[in-house]
Amino acid sequence: MTAPAIARGAAGRAVDTTRPRRRRTSLRRRLTIAAFIAPSVLGLVIFFAYPLLASIYYSFTNFNLVSAPQWIGLRNYTYLFTEDPLIVTATLNTLWFVAILVPVRIVTAMGVAGLLARAKRASGFWRTLFYLPALVPPVASVVAFVFLFNPGTGPVNQVLAFFGIKGPLWFNDPAWSKPSLLLLGVWVMGDLMIIFLASLLDVPADQYEAASLDGANGLQKLRYVTYPNLIPVLVFAVITGVIAALQYFTEAAVASSVASGQATVGGSAAQVIGYPSDSLLTYTQWLYERGFANFQLGYASAMAVVLFVVAGLFLVLLLGRVKAFTPEGAR
Structure with missing residues (x-):
């Protein structure tokens, strides 16, 4: 020196x-x-x-994009929590996608990834086949699904009728509209599947060999070998899935528009928002409707702030429940 x-x-x-x-x-x-x-x-x-x-x-103003914002204090939040006629319906529909769509996609992606990780022949073909739907643009995939599940002319109900089964109305039935979108979400789970597949292939083989020498069966290997190695990927999948579900918009909006037979562009699309019977009305669709169809930007901003806070709380809760990002040896 x-x-x-x-x-x-x-x-x-x-x-x-x-x-x-x-x-x-x-x-x-x-x-x-x-x-x-x-x-x-x-x-x-x-x-x-x-x-x-x-x-x-x-969010504390009355703002319509034309005139200057006028300060009104907490009135937007008061209306949001006490008077909005459709906020409860939109919130419950959104929470349905959070509670049902996210876990089903994760479990399905993990299962498919596990099967592909064990594939010995044509593994590249099967991986490509399961991943390809994830490359389809969301609008195109929804339009295709609405056509396939059309209750009158769709191929799905025609196949069911061939076996003597009367198919449901799918996107035209409030009881089946969300499950129909669930099927769509499972079909396009290739993005998650490929991440889980990479994680599974990265699990050290000697850990499985050591578990076999200790007499572990398949479930025990899954519990004590596979699962601990997948925790970081699971945390990532849950967090990104929950945030995406809280902002669920495109698929539900396009499905409502196409299934109603009034597929339109622009403000007139609000005429079929949530079809059928508000079963597909999500929080972000209602936010868009109030902000850009009714020009209530102040109220829409209040809804956006509440959504941001809820997403942040979900993030803190999920990260607080796992220790996947805690350095080894930390206490």
């Missing part, structure tokens, strides 16, 4: 002449780091922080 250069000052004191150079080097290093992270920080501020703060402000 090179010794610092020492010089004598006017008063005879020793002075480290390398200190200014070290400061300049440190400053350049910090400026370089700042330059690299600036795009991310700028994007976070422009596309997250500012919209969030603006939404919070507008």
Whole structure:
């Protein structure tokens, strides 16, 4: 290590002449780091922080996009929690997708990934076959499903009729509309499946061999070997699935529009929102309806803020219930 250069000052004191150079080097290093992270920080501020703060402000105002916002205090939140006629229906429908769609997709993706991990022949073909539906655009997949499950002319009911089974009305029946979207969600689970497959293939084989030597059966290997290695992926799947389900919009909106026979674009689509009988009315659809069809941007902002808080609470709860991201050995 090179010794610092020492010089004598006017008063005879020793002075480290390398200190200014070290400061300049440190400053350049910090400026370089700042330059690299600036795009991310700028994007976070422009596309997250500012919209969030603006939404919070507008949620306390009467704002219609035409006139200036008028401060009304907590009236939007009061109406949201006590008077909105469809908020309960929209919330319950959304929670149905959170409680049913998310677990079913995860379990199905895990099961398919487990089968593909054991496949010996044509494994590439089967992996591609199960993953391909995830590449279909959401709107196209919903339109195709509504056609397939059309109660009058759809191939699904025709096949059921061939076996003497009377098929349900599917997307035209309030009791079957959400299960129909559940089938669609399972069909496009390839994105989750491929993540679970990669995680399963990454489980060390010697752990299974050690479990076999200890006399573990298949269920015990699943419980004590496979599951611990899948915990981080499970946490990721649950968190992203819950957040996506809380924002469930496109599939339900397109299914309502197409199944009603009035597939439209723009504000007139609100005429069939939630069809049939509000069974597919989700929280985000109702938010869109109030904000952009009725021009109640202040109230829609209040709904968005509540959704953000609920999603944050879900995130904190889920991360608090698992220790997948705790470093090894930490207590």
